[in-house]
Amino acid sequence: SDKLAGKVVLVTAAAQGIGRAIAESAADAGATVWATDINEAKVAELSHRTNVTTRVLNVLKSVDVDALVAEIGTVDVLFNAAGIVHAGTIEQATEADLDLAYDLNVKSMWRTIKAVLPGMLAQNEGSIVNICSVAGSIKGVPNRFAYGVTKAATVGLTKSVAADYVARGIRCNGICPGTVESPSLQDRLRAQGDYEAARAAFIARQPIGRIGTPQEIADLAIYLATATYTTGQMHIIDGGWVN
Ligand code: NAD
Numbered sequence: 001s002d003k004l005a006g007k008v009v010l011v012t013a014a015a016q017g018i019g020r021a022i023a024e025s026a027a028d029a030g031a032t033v034w035a036t037d038i039n040e041a042k043v044a045e046l047s048h049r050t051n052v053t054t055r056v057l058n059v060l061k062s063v064d065v066d067a068l069v070a071e072i073g074t075v076d077v078l079f080n081a082a083g084i085v086h087a088g089t090i091e092q093a094t095e096a097d098l099d100l101a102y103d104l105n106v107k108s109m110w111r112t113i114k115a116v117l118p119g120m121l122a123q124n125e126g127s128i129v130n131i132c133s134v135a136g137s138i139k140g141v142p143n144r145f146a147y148g149v150t151k152a153a154t155v156g157l158t159k160s161v162a163a164d165y166v167a168r169g170i171r172c173n174g175i176c177p178g179t180v181e182s183p184s185l186q187d188r189l190r191a192q193g194d195y196e197a198a199r200a201a202f203i204a205r206q207p208i209g210r211i212g213t214p215q216e217i218a219d220l221a222i223y224l225a226t227a228t229y230t231t232g233q234m235h236i237i238d239g240g241w242v243n
């Protein structure tokens with residue numbers, strides 16, 4: 001389709017998983033896409049695609065975020081996909097874990113949104129889509145303390161931005177995925193020792209009987225990019241997990 005024709009799109013964590021599917025789908029929808037990640041080699045795999053420019057971007061670094069947005073110019077649609085999953089309860093989470101989770105899951109969104117806002121405000125139009133999670137705000141998930149705390153904070157961030165800029169043409173929505181296939185999900189399953197048992201347990205969480213695909217999340221993200229009557233909302237996509 002040409003749903004995003006003429007739109008300039010910035011995607012964080014676009015090398016793999018949900019961010020990559022979003023970058024590819026945005027390009028398919030006709031956007032001019034800036035696909036970014038800290039993984040230079042992997043994000044560069046996208047550079048052969050028409051209308052996709054790849055860049056190394058560490059979302060922990062405000063200076064780098066500001067410099068990239070200065071290079072891009074006005075961003076019409078921002079997709080924030082960067083995030084990190086720490087395993088562990090409150091007893092196991094170190095202060096360093098909590099600080100990194102907050103920096104990468106929450107402050108990264110603060111950095112990118114602050115950087116793109118002036119351009120969006122100048123044209124009275126913009127859409128921001130944050131990849132949040134059902135973990136933390138919608139559902140307490142075992143062994144995900146630092147993750148749940150910080151992903152819950154992204155809900156507050158999303159709603160706050162939406163409330164402040166709704167009258168100036170800017171929408172900000174969140175997506176709350178349940179369990180989604182990705183390289184880091186594979187790492188988490190392998191880390192549990194018995195991969196097959198861990199995978200079966202993760203599948204069993206969803207009444208729908210399977211794990212979601214990055215493409216399913218990307219389809220919702222592209223929808224939200226142009227969904228002109230929704231802002232400040234969490235959009236749950238989880239195979240029926242929290243129902
Ligand atoms: P993933 O975890 O496999 O990949 C994460 C990507 O982030 C990698 O390409 C990595 O290089 C990049 N990254 C890490 N640190 C970065 C930094 N400092 N700057 C820029 N990029 C950085 O992908 P995923 O599982 O699809 O996760 C994407 C988002 O979706 C995350 O925010 C995650 O919390 C969220 N999410 C995932 C699931 C799931 O089950 N996979 C569920 C709910 C929410």
